[in-house]
Amino acid sequence: MPGPVLASGLSQAHGLDIDEEGLIYVVGQEGLVVLNGQGAVTLKQSSLGPLHAVDVAPDGRLFVATTDHVKILDREGQVTANWDSLGDKALITSILVTDETVYVADAGRRQVLLYDHEGMLTGSVSRDEETYFEGFVVPSPYFDLALGRDDLLRVVNPGRLRIDTFTPDGTYEFSWGEASNKIEGFCGCCNPTALAVLPDGGFITAEKGLMRVKHYNSDGGFVGVVAGPRELEVNMQPKVCKTPEECQADGLDVAIDGTGRVFVLDTRQATVRIFVAKGGQS
Numbered sequence: 335m336p337g338p339v340l341a342s343g344l345s346q347a348h349g350l351d352i353d354e355e356g357l358i359y360v361v362g363q364e365g366l367v368v369l370n371g372q373g374a375v376t377l378k379q380s381s382l383g384p385l386h387a388v389d390v391a392p393d394g395r396l397f398v399a400t401t402d403h404v405k406i407l408d409r410e411g412q413v414t415a416n417w418d419s420l421g422d423k424a425l426i427t428s429i430l431v432t433d434e435t436v437y438v439a440d441a442g443r444r445q446v447l448l449y450d451h452e453g454m455l456t457g458s459v460s461r462d463e464e465t466y467f468e469g470f471v472v473p474s475p476y477f478d479l480a481l482g483r484d485d486l487l488r489v490v491n492p493g494r495l496r497i498d499t500f501t502p503d504g505t506y507e508f509s510w511g512e513a514s515n516k517i518e519g520f521c522g523c524c525n526p527t528a529l530a531v532l533p534d535g536g537f538i539t540a541e542k543g544l545m546r547v548k549h550y551n552s553d554g555g556f557v558g559v560v561a562g563p564r565e566l567e568v569n570m571q572p573k574v575c576k577t578p579e580e581c582q583a584d585g586l587d588v589a590i591d592g593t594g595r596v597f598v599l600d601t602r603q604a605t606v607r608i609f610v611a612k613g614g615q616s
Contacts, residue, residue, distance in 0.1 A: 337595070337607070337608035337609060337610050338373065338607075338608050339605050339606070339607050339608075340358065340369055340373035340605060340606040340607075340608070341373065341604070341605050342360040342362070342367045342369065342604045342605065342606065343364075343367055343375065343378070343604070344360060344362035344363060344364050344367060344604040345362070345363050345364065345604065346362050346363045346601065346602065346604055347360050347361070347362035347363075347587075347599055347600075347601045347604040348361055348362050348363075348384075348385065348386045348387065348427075348587075348601060349361045349362075349385070349386060349387040349388045349427075349428070349587055349599070350388070350587040350588070350589045350597060350599040350606065351388045351389050351390050351589055352390075352589045352590065352591045352597060353390040353394075354592060356370070356371050356591055356592070357369070357370060357376065358370070358371075358589075358597065358606060359388045359390060359396065360388075360599065360604070360606065361385035361386065361387065361388045361398055362384070362385065362601075362604060363384050364380045364384075365378070365379050365380040365381065365382040365383065365384075365385055366378070366379040366380075366382060366385060366388065366396070366398060366407070366411060367379075368411075369606070377410070377411050378411075379407070379411035382398065382400075382405065382413070383400060384400065384401070385398045385399065385400060386399050386400065386401060386425075386426055386427055387399040387426055387427060387428050387429045387439075388429065389428075389429040389430055389431045390431075391431040391451075392431070392432070392433055394409055395407065395408060395409075395414070396408075396409070396411070397429045397431050397436060398429070399426035399429055399438070400426070401424060401425055401426060402419045402420050402421065402422075402424040402425075402426065403416065403417050403418060403419045403420060403424075403426075404416075404417040404426070404429065404436070404438060404449075404453070405417070415453065417449075417453040418453070420438075420440055420442075420443070420447075423442045423443055424440050424442045424443060425440065425441045425442035425475055426438055426439065426440055426441075427439050427440075427441045427475055427476060427477045427478065428477060428478045428479045429479070430479040430480065430481055430487070431451075432481060432502070434450070434502070435448050435449065435450065435456070435502060436448070436449040436450070436451060436453075437449075437479050437487060439477045439478065439479050439489070440477075441472045441475050441476070441477035444460065444469065444470045444471070444472050444477075445458050445459060445460040445470065446458065446459040446460075446470075446479065446487075446489055446504065447459075448503070448504055457503060457504050458504065459489070459500060459504040459506075462506060465505060465506040466506070467498070467506035468494075470489070470491050470493070470494075470498075471491065471492070471493025471494050471524070472492060472493055472524070473492070473493050473523055473524045474492070474523075474524050474542075474585075475585075476490070476492055476524070476526075476527035476528070476542070476585045477489075477490060477492065478490040478526075478527065478528045478529050478587075479529075480529045480530055480531050480537070481531065482499070482531055482535065482552070483531060483533075483534075483535035483552070484535070484552075485502060486499050486500065486501060486502070486507060487499070487500040487501070487502060487504070488500075488529055488531075488537070490526055490527070490528070490529050491509070492524035492525055492526065492527065493523070493524045494509075495511060495512065495513040495519070495520040495521075495524070495525060496509045496510060496511030496512065496520070497509060497510055497511050497526075497529060497537070497539075497554065510550075510553070510554025511526075511554060515574070517548075517556070517559065518556035520539075520541065521541075521543070521544065521574050522541075522542075522543045522544070522574045522575040522576065523575050523576060523577055524575070525541040525542065525543065526539040526540055526541050527540050527541060527542050527585035527586055527587070528540040528585070528586060528587045528588045529588070530588040530589050530590045530596075531590060532549075532590055532594055533590070533592065533593075533594050534552070534594075535551075535552035536549060536550060536551045536552050536557065537549070537550045537551075537552070537554070538550075538560065538588050538590060538596055539588070540585070540586035540587065540588045540598065541586070542575065542584055542585040542586065543573055543574050543575035544562075544563070544573070544574060545562070545563045545566055545568045545584075545586065546559060546561065546562045546563065546566075547559070547560040547561045547562075547566070547586065547588060547596065547598055547609070548560060560596055560598075560609050561596075561598065561607070561609055565607075565609075566586075566598065566600065566607065567607075568584075568600065568602075584601060584602050585601060586598055586599060586600065586601065587599040587601065594611070595608055595609065595610050596608070596609040596610075597609075
């Protein structure tokens, strides 16, 4: 069921994360904004330029990304490290920080890069004939990462309309999801746009075009719809995008807090909508 709608104050938003204290981190055209649970701004850092992704590390540091490189911030929003550029073809769309590894999704080069916490490249994930992994297809700038409760890496493979699973070192394991116009599948040219993990190990996905947020169990089985265009109050006509050009923008991002509430970032309106399962459990 729908809950509050929080305004970030950004003109356009790109990424979302929630920390253990329930603070909400939104990045976009004007940098970084941090909101508390009531929507009040507790930090705004606009000197960073446009940012595309954010993740709060286990130690509390903030990892954010410009188009081509990663920055590390302290809790006051001050830059403590700038990593090397990934080059002109890079388009970073997601960061995932674990105790050992920083995973960086580069939609421009269609690969996931693995780093240590000091910014040293330790590996990459792309097409691999040995494990029969065909590679990522990323027609539009949506390429998300999440860590499962089983400590396996999940990567959205939008052009293949599925979620791929890897070991922590980037070895391909299996995939779930199917191309279908039915509600349990992913439709259009390239979906889902985003992925988050529930406390029970299930998954929340977001889709562009038809603009919907859905719930899957830990095995990838469809559970139900969290929100559709009406609940999201999207300011556009829902449609199935048959070509990438039709849906290059307006993708949603999602995050989950410790109680299982679903936070949905409307990138066009730069607002965060909070959804709670009926009965108060997600």
